[in-house]
Amino acid sequence: MFGAVRFARSAFELVWKTDRRLSLYLVGLTLAAGGLPAGIAYVAKVIIDGVTLAVAAPGPAQRHIVLQFLGLELGLISALMAVQRSLAVADALLRVRLAQQVMELVLEKTLDLSLADFEDAGLYDQLRQAREQATRRPLSLVRRALTALQLTANLLGFLALLAAFSPWIMILLVAAALPAVLIEARFNSDSFRLYREHSPEARRQEYLETVLSREDHAKEVALLGIGRILLGRHRHIFEKWFRADRALTVRRGAWGFGLALIGAGALGASYAWVVWKAMLGAVTIGTLAMLLAVLRQAQNATTELLLVIAGMYDDNAYVKALQDFLRVPTRPANTATSGPLPGDGLRFESVGFMYPGATEPALRALDLHLPPGTKLAVAGRNGAGKSTFVKLALGLYEPTSGRVLLDGRDLRDWEKEALRQRFSVLFQDFVRYQLPAMDNIAFGDLAHQGDPTRVAQAARQASIHDVIRALPQGYETQLGHWFEGGHELSLGEWQKIALARVFMRREADIVVLDEPTANLDARAETELFEQFCSFGGQRSAILISHRLAALRAADMILMLDQGCCVERGNHDALIAAAGAYAKLFRAQFAGDE
Numbered sequence: 001m002f003g004a005v006r007f008a009r010s011a012f013e014l015v016w017k018t019d020r021r022l023s024l025y026l027v028g029l030t031l032a033a034g035g036l037p038a039g040i041a042y043v044a045k046v047i048i049d050g051v052t053l054a055v056a057a058p059g060p061a062q063r064h065i066v067l068q069f070l071g072l073e074l075g076l077i078s079a080l081m082a083v084q085r086s087l088a089v090a091d092a093l094l095r096v097r098l099a100q101q102v103m104e105l106v107l108e109k110t111l112d113l114s115l116a117d118f119e120d121a122g123l124y125d126q127l128r129q130a131r132e133q134a135t136r137r138p139l140s141l142v143r144r145a146l147t148a149l150q151l152t153a154n155l156l157g158f159l160a161l162l163a164a165f166s167p168w169i170m171i172l173l174v175a176a177a178l179p180a181v182l183i184e185a186r187f188n189s190d191s192f193r194l195y196r197e198h199s200p201e202a203r204r205q206e207y208l209e210t211v212l213s214r215e216d217h218a219k220e221v222a223l224l225g226i227g228r229i230l231l232g233r234h235r236h237i238f239e240k241w242f243r244a245d246r247a248l249t250v251r252r253g254a255w256g257f258g259l260a261l262i263g264a265g266a267l268g269a270s271y272a273w274v275v276w277k278a279m280l281g282a283v284t285i286g287t288l289a290m291l292l293a294v295l296r297q298a299q300n301a302t303t304e305l306l307l308v309i310a311g312m313y314d315d316n317a318y319v320k321a322l323q324d325f326l327r328v329p330t331r332p333a334n335t336a337t338s339g340p341l342p343g344d345g346l347r348f349e350s351v352g353f354m355y356p357g358a359t360e361p362a363l364r365a366l367d368l369h370l371p372p373g374t375k376l377a378v379a380g381r382n383g384a385g386k387s388t389f390v391k392l393a394l395g396l397y398e399p400t401s402g403r404v405l406l407d408g409r410d411l412r413d414w415e416k417e418a419l420r421q422r423f424s425v426l427f428q429d430f431v432r433y434q435l436p437a438m439d440n441i442a443f444g445d446l447a448h449q450g451d452p453t454r455v456a457q458a459a460r461q462a463s464i465h466d467v468i469r470a471l472p473q474g475y476e477t478q479l480g481h482w483f484e485g486g487h488e489l490s491l492g493e494w495q496k497i498a499l500a501r502v503f504m505r506r507e508a509d510i511v512v513l514d515e516p517t518a519n520l521d522a523r524a525e526t527e528l529f530e531q532f533c534s535f536g537g538q539r540s541a542i543l544i545s546h547r548l549a550a551l552r553a554a555d556m557i558l559m560l561d562q563g564c565c566v567e568r569g570n571h572d573a574l575i576a577a578a579g580a581y582a583k584l585f586r587a588q589f590a591g592d593e
Contacts, residue, residue, distance in 0.1 A: 011141040011319055015094065018101045022094045026146060029087045034150035036080040037297060038157020043073045091143060102138055105326060106130050112330040116356075116397060123328065125199045130325040137322065141315035148308045154301045187252045194248060198241045208234045337418035339407025345540060346370040346393060346510060350402035353388055362388040363563045365402070372509065372538040377545070377554035379581060384560040386544045387428070390514055393542065395419055424508035428515040428544075430498035434480035437468045440497050441475075444504030454504065462500035467493055511541045548585045557581065 016023050050066040110127065208230050211217045221227050348368040354361045363385045370376055378386050391397045392404055395411035404411045411419060424444070433440050441458055442449035449455075455475065459465035471477035471487055478486040479497070489497070495516070502511060543554060551557050552571040559567035559574065559581045567579050574581040 011138045011315075012145065014102065014138050015098055015142045018098045019094060022090055022097070026087070026090045026094065027149075029083050029090060030146040030150045031153060032083045033080065033087060034153025035157060036076055036083065037154055040073065040076045040080065041157075041297070043069055043076060047073060098138060102322070103131070106322075109326055109328070113328070125203065126321065126325045126328070130322045137315055137318040141312060141319055144308045144312045144315060147304075148312070151301045151304055151308065154297070183255045187248065187255070190248055194241075194244055198244075201237045201241060205234055205237050208237075331412070334413050334415050336409055336413050337415050339405070339409035341408030343372055343538070344405075344407050345372045345374070347405040347408075348392075348402070349405065351392060351399045351404055352401035353392060353397060354400050361400075361563050363392065366565055368558065368565075370510075370540055370542070372540055375541045375543070375553065375555045377543045377551035377557045378560065379545070379548055379551060379557055379584070380560035381584070383562075385563040386560060387514065388563075389558075389560065390425075390512060390542070390544060393510075394423055394425060394512065421505075421507065422509045423512060424502045424505040424510070425512040426498055426502045426514060426516050430495065432480060432494050432497075434482040434486065435478070436473075436476050437471065437479055437497070438475040440479060441500045441504055444501030445506075448504070455500075458500040458503040461503040462496045464493060464496035464500055467496075509539060511539065512544075513542070514544045515546065516543070548581070548588055 012023070047066060047069050050062065050069060054062045054066055106127070113123075211221065212227060212230055212234075221230070346368075347370070348366045351363060351366045352361050353363045366389070378389055380386055388397065392399060395404070395414070398412060406414065406419070406422060433443070438452070438455060439449075441455045442451075444458065445454075452475065456465060459468055467489075468475055468477070479489060480486045481488050499516060502513070543551065545551060555570065556568060557571060557574055558565055559579075561580060567574055567577065567581050569577070575585065576582075
């Protein structure tokens with residue numbers, strides 16, 4: 001219970017920050033809704049007793065008093081209805097605002113995560129749980145806390161009415177409701193545990209849903225005929241989880257029914273006691289009617305209060321998961337925007353990297369200096385460490401040994417935005433933004449996203465300008481088929497769009513092209529390599545490609561094998577050395593691979 005109060009406080013602080021006026025409105029209405037039922041019950045007792053007196057001793061004065069209290073009763077009932085309706089309105093408005101607020105907190109947290117964090121399955125499960133429950137759990141906890149406050153106000157009012165008769169009845173009702181509440185809390189705990197255990201499998205289901213429903217998977221799924229297989233796997237995961245959930249639900253229902261009988265027995269005993277006292281003449285008819293109504297409401301309020309507290313425990317588990325995710329430690333923000341050795345370029349000093357859970361390093365003790373204006377090519381078979389090298393060079397990974405420096409400063413010490421501005425990158429798995437063509441290119445340099453001339457120049461460099469001009473709305477054409485009116489491009493055209501983003505950032509010191517010709521035709525490939533060769537002055541370039549013929553123009557070629565640098569030098573020197581590079585080059589030239 002203390003834990004429920006602690007997490008309710010955290011959730012209420014979040015609600016308070018979201019909308020203070022609505023929060024105060026919600027608390028005030030909740031207190032009003034809690035106090036009115038006891039008043040309604042008491043006024044009903046006065047009316048019944050007044051009617052009894054009016055029958056025994058007829059007179060206009062007594063009837064007038066009864067009618068006055070009847071008007072008061074109707075007013076209290078109308079007020080309760082207005083309060084309940086206002087509570088529903090406030091709850092609906094606050095739910096929408098709070099859902100957006102919490103979702104923004106979750107998404108802002110993701111912006112602080114590193115690439116390694118996203119590749120951590122455990123942390124990714126935390127992200128999924130936080131995102132999935134963000135829209136309802138915090139408000140649910142606050143609403144339950146307010147409901148507990150309302151029910152407490154109800155009970156205090158009922159207790160005041162019952163105290164004159166017998167306070168032991170309240171003790172009996174609480175004692176009878178307690179076992180059911182403890183069992184409910186236990187089942188809430190089991191339910192959350194099942195949810196946490198199912199989370200990795202639920203992500204597998206979501207992935208299978210993506211494969212079966214996305215257009216970029218549809219053609220291969222159809223041609224391979226694997227749709228039914230994947231659907232069967234989706235169903236298997238559901239059935240495995242459903243069996244556990246069904247067993248929990250059945251046990252919960254059986255225990256709930258059995259313990260509810262205890263509460264019904266306690267209520268029956270209380271009724272019998274009140275009726276017996278009435279038959280002995282110890283209470284009036286109005287008091288009897290009031291007690292019968294209050295007993296039922298008191299038992300309901302007691303059970304609901306304890307169940308609300310048990311539900312708060314359930315919400316606590318989800319809110320705690322949200323807080324745990326928001327507290328995931330991230331690298332502290334740095335403020336360095338330059339290095340102590342301007343113009344030194346990029347350096348790798350004994351850099352090694354091992355993926356979590358791996359038994360062998362992906363990169364081993366690499367030393368490298370890339371002075372400004374150098375064109376570097378990285379070669380090697382699949383799995384040689386080329387992509388790892390790129391991510392380390394960009395600061396997306398932190399070395400597990402050694403360090404990467406830019407202008408003499410460790411990449412870990414740079415301010416994120418300042419470091420980002422030094423690079424312009426085309427990834428092999430580039431993003432196809434389902435947005436207008438203008439945005440797709442302008443995202444390459446946000447400082448100039450409002451400059452259509454610069455966007456068009458970048459598109460010309462990437463040989464995609466004419467294609468965009470021919471689209472229905474030109475640069476304002478929605479790309480992709482996800483939204484209505486979208487225009488789909490070929491994979492090669494999408495790659496040129498991504499390449500235009502690279503050319504958009506002209507001030508970048510280092511251009512990184514990771515397999516930039518994978519989807520391009522021979523002519524486009526030739527044009528791109530001409531662009532690569534044209535980089536001059538202080539602008540460096542890093543090219544990663546399986547096509548070794550494309551690397552001839554590089555000032556230096558780095559040959560990787562199983563994470564190690566086995567050779568380095570220009571194309572002619574490596575061919576003359578007749579080593580791994582020369583062997584792979586001749587095999588490609590001969591068409592062997």
